[in-house]
Amino acid sequence: MKQLLGNWGKGFAIYLVLMILYPLVVPDAYFRSVGIVIGLHAIVTIGLCLVMGLAGQISLGQAAFWGIGAYTSAVLTTKYGLSPFVTLIVAAAVPALFAFILGRAIAGLQGYYLAMATLAFGYIAQIGMTEWESVTGGASGMISIPTIPFFGDTETGMFYLIWGIVTLVLLFSLNLFHSRVGRAFRAIHKSEIAATSMGIDVRRFKLNAFVLSGAFAGISGGLYAHYMGILDPQPFGMHESIKFLTMVVIGGMSSIWGALVGTVLINFISEGLILLGEVIPGLKGDLDTIVFGAILVLIVMFMPEGLVPRLRAIREKAQAKKAKGKMAPAPSTQSEQATERKAIP
Amino acid sequence: MTALLEVQNLSRDFGGVRAVNQVQFEVRQGEILALIGPNGAGKSTVLNMVSGVIPPSEGEIRFNGQALSKVAGYEYAFFGITRTFQNLQTFDDMTVLENVMVGMHAKTHSSLIACGLRLSRARREEQEMREQAMKWLRLVGLEPLATAVAGSLPYGKLRLMEIARAMVSQPKLLLLDEPAAGLNHTETAEMSALFQKIRRDGTSILLVEHDMDMIMSIADRIVVLDQGTKIAEGSPREIQENPAVIAAYLGTGEE
Numbered sequence: 001m002k003q004l005l006g007n008w009g010k011g012f013a014i015y016l017v018l019m020i021l022y023p024l025v026v027p028d029a030y031f032r033s034v035g036i037v038i039g040l041h042a043i044v045t046i047g048l049c050l051v052m053g054l055a056g057q058i059s060l061g062q063a064a065f066w067g068i069g070a071y072t073s074a075v076l077t078t079k080y081g082l083s084p085f086v087t088l089i090v091a092a093a094v095p096a097l098f099a100f101i102l103g104r105a106i107a108g109l110q111g112y113y114l115a116m117a118t119l120a121f122g123y124i125a126q127i128g129m130t131e132w133e134s135v136t137g138g139a140s141g142m143i144s145i146p147t148i149p150f151f152g153d154t155e156t157g158m159f160y161l162i163w164g165i166v167t168l169v170l171l172f173s174l175n176l177f178h179s180r181v182g183r184a185f186r187a188i189h190k191s192e193i194a195a196t197s198m199g200i201d202v203r204r205f206k207l208n209a210f211v212l213s214g215a216f217a218g219i220s221g222g223l224y225a226h227y228m229g230i231l232d233p234q235p236f237g238m239h240e241s242i243k244f245l246t247m248v249v250i251g252g253m254s255s256i257w258g259a260l261v262g263t264v265l266i267n268f269i270s271e272g273l274i275l276l277g278e279v280i281p282g283l284k285g286d287l288d289t290i291v292f293g294a295i296l297v298l299i300v301m302f303m304p305e306g307l308v309p310r311l312r313a314i315r316e317k318a319q320a321k322k323a324k325g326k327m328a329p330a331p332s333t334q335s336e337q338a339t340e341r342k343a344i345p
Numbered sequence: 346m347t348a349l350l351e352v353q354n355l356s357r358d359f360g361g362v363r364a365v366n367q368v369q370f371e372v373r374q375g376e377i378l379a380l381i382g383p384n385g386a387g388k389s390t391v392l393n394m395v396s397g398v399i400p401p402s403e404g405e406i407r408f409n410g411q412a413l414s415k416v417a418g419y420e421y422a423f424f425g426i427t428r429t430f431q432n433l434q435t436f437d438d439m440t441v442l443e444n445v446m447v448g449m450h451a452k453t454h455s456s457l458i459a460c461g462l463r464l465s466r467a468r469r470e471e472q473e474m475r476e477q478a479m480k481w482l483r484l485v486g487l488e489p490l491a492t493a494v495a496g497s498l499p500y501g502k503l504r505l506m507e508i509a510r511a512m513v514s515q516p517k518l519l520l521l522d523e524p525a526a527g528l529n530h531t532e533t534a535e536m537s538a539l540f541q542k543i544r545r546d547g548t549s550i551l552l553v554e555h556d557m558d559m560i561m562s563i564a565d566r567i568v569v570l571d572q573g574t575k576i577a578e579g580s581p582r583e584i585q586e587n588p589a590v591i592a593a594y595l596g597t598g599e600e
Contacts, residue, residue: 172461179460179467180446180453180474187436187447194434197396198510199422199451208457254438 011257012174019167023159032155036227038267039162040220045247045259046166046173047216052245053253054182055209056189061102061118062244064125065095065214067236069221071129071136074145074231079135084148084226091222092215098125099214103207114210122241129233141232148226162223166260169216173256185209186254239289246292250299252306261308266292349374349549350395350426350518355404357390364390366573367404372518377540377550379560381584382570383593388553389431389522391570395551396428396520397421408518422451425517429507429524431553437496441487441506444495445478448510452477481509485539501532508539518549525556537563561585569593 023032044062051057073091076082102121106113129136136142150161176182184205187195192202225231243266251262273288303310350372357365365387372378380388393399395406397418406413408424416424427448436444453474455467482488485505490498495506504524511519521540525533537559544550554560560567560581567584569577571593577584584590 175463176457176461179463179471180450180455181457181460183436183439183443183447184450186439190436190438191434193398194430194436195447196418197398197422197428197434198447199419199514200447201417201419212457 015170015260016167019163023156029155032159034267034271036155036159036162038264039159039166040224040227041244041247041267042166042260042263043162043169043220043223044217044244045251045263046169046256047213048244048248049253049256049259050173050176050185051209051213052248053255053258054177054185054189055206057206057210058112058115058245059118059210059213060115060238060241060245061122061125062213062217063236063238063240064118064122065099065217066221066224066240067129067233068095068098068125069218070225070231070236071142071221072218073222074142074225075135077146077226078142078144084146084222088219088222091225092218095218095221096211096215099211100207103210114206118241119238122238126233126237129236136233137231139232141230143230145225145229145231147229148223158227162227165219165223169219170256170260177256181205181208242296243292246296250295250307252308252310254305255308258306258308262306265307266295269295347374348372349409350551351405351407352391352395353405353407355391355394355406356402357387357394357399358402364573365394365401365570368570368573368575370568370575370578372549372551375544375547375549376565377544377552377563379552379554379564379567380570381554381560381567382576385572386570386593387573388570390573392428392520392522392551392553396426422514422516425514426520427511427514427516427518428520429504429511429522431522431526433500433503433507435495435503435507437494439495440492441495441498442475442478442482442491444506445481445509445513446474448481448513449474449477450514452514477513478509481513484512484542485509486535501528504528504536505539508536512543512548516548518551519543521550521552521554523554524552525554525559533559 022035026032026035044066048059048062051059069091072094073084073087076087076090077084098121102117103114106117130139132138148158148161150157177186184195184200187198187200188202188205196202247262247266248259249262250265251260252258269291270288273291277287299306305313348371352368352370355365355368356363368387368391370378370380380391382388390399394401397413397416397420401414408426411424413421413424421427436447439447453470455464455470458464459467479488479491482491485508487502487505487509490502495503498506504527508521508524524536524540528536533556540550540552540563552560552564564581567577567579567581568575569584569587569590571589576589576593577587579587
């Protein structure tokens with residue numbers, strides 16, 4: 001157990017160092033803005049990981065929650081002059097409320113009903129953002145959304161603000177993973193019948209995970225609005241929801257770290273494709289949709305557990321091999337091998 | 346001895362088929378009651394109704410005098426009724442320790458927020474869950490495998506893990522669905538000893554099992570089902586000599 005915590009601490013230390021150094025070592029503002037976008041996405045995908053990887057429910061509505069959070073904070077600051085620090089909390093609460101109502105409406109959240117319902121919800125939400133012109137500004141959107149005064153409005157200040165929140169969300173989720181509630185989520189995913197017989201209210205816990213993911217997406221949306229300064233409904237559609245889903249799947253659904261790694265990877269691929277499009281004139285349009293679709297298919301076919309759990313398994317196998325080599329020809333029984341495998345979030 | 350669990354006129358229909366028909370029995374405080382019968386007799390269906398997995402079509406189940414008809418499936422564990430499964434229902438991607446810790450769910454209360462922020466209550470409960478789980482892993486002999494991923498364990502060990510998971514919350518009634526299935530002779534004997542210890546420590550047991558050695562050695566009383574109907578009830582000796590039971594198992598030759 002001590003070792004498990006030790007491993008966890010090491011990973012977290014590496015994360016902190018990379019995160020703090022990133023804006024200082026990258027050559028220009030472009031990379032800092034990429035870093036900020038990754039952070040915004042990571043808040044959403046960590047939440048999605050809790051719903052999908054832990055509780056086993058597929059949500060195709062994260063971009064809608066993201067957008068609702070963005071518009072909530074944008075409208076409250078520009079039209080009512082509230083402080084962004086207040087409106088960010090509202091930006092988390094409003095999508096969480098939508099998630100609660102949606103989750104309650106599909107009683108039990110069984111099977112793929114949540115995927116279907118969130119698919120429909122995603123379309124409705126985007127139509128709402130476009131059509132409710134008096135509030136959202138319609139398709140042309142909103143402008144001059146105030147920035148968040150944090151270390152003097154610089155891109156670097158924004159980077160640390162957003163990644164500070166990523167860190168909090170990450171810590172919260174890692175704690176949750178190794179707790180009564182996190183184990184309840186994971187238990188539901190594997191066997192609803194066994195979870196129920198242990199006293200877990202399956203409906204309530206699925207709903208909890210879904211509402212939490214809505215709140216995370218909302219905070220991120222609010223930050224997005226203040227970072228961008230402008231807002232239109234275009235980024236909050238199905239395309240973005242599927243992108244979030246791809247990030248979680250590629251990194252490894254069952255791992256909180258996986259969501260983070262997947263987010264970084266997909267964003268860099270995305271940026272790489274834009275660069276490629278500038279070099280090769282034929283590569284324009286929805287290239288990233290095709291690439292992400294292909295990645296999703298390949299992952300599901302060849303690495304369904306995702307990147308982080310796969311790397312972990314390879315590392316453990318290597319360690320086991322090394323340990324076996326040291327121990328001379330002692331026959332390794334199944335149970336001995338089993339003790340060497342550890343579960344890490 | 347007072348009745349802990351009373352089952353009255355319990356019936357269950359699947360489509361047009363009556364799987365369980367007007368079954369009546371009780372589990373008394375501190376006893377091991379075995380529920381036996383040929384394949385398809387309705388034993389598992391009875392167990393699924395008593396554990397709240399499926400609702401009865403007719404009849405009533407009372408626990409400590411309270412009717413369970415309005416109680417949701419997940420609340421059974423809070424009443425002190427837990428179970429194991431004929432086809433193992435383990436959480437394969439968790440460690441053995443974590444699997445057993447899930448069994449403490451009904452005994453703990455930390456909220457999502459408390460768990461995410463690791464508030465002192467959540468930490469305290471986490472510690473308690475871990476201690477209780479380790480205690481039960483020691484009792485069933487799985488302590489060395491505590492940090493192993495459950496999915497990597499052999500079948501017999503998983504059966505023990507399920508028992509630890511069901512027992513860690515100190516239930517009043519433990520429901521066992523064919524716990525000896527797939528085990529060898531030694532493992533079955535060890536399991537029988539474990540059940541006797543559990544009973545001694547104050548948990549009553551309702552046991553569905555095919556292994557006659559196990560039943561005859563540990564059951565206080567036996568209820569026999571055949572084609573959904575109770576055909577006999579009594580001590581192991583009485584059941585062994587009961588002509589209706591012998592006929593149900595061996596066939597009468599008249600059909």
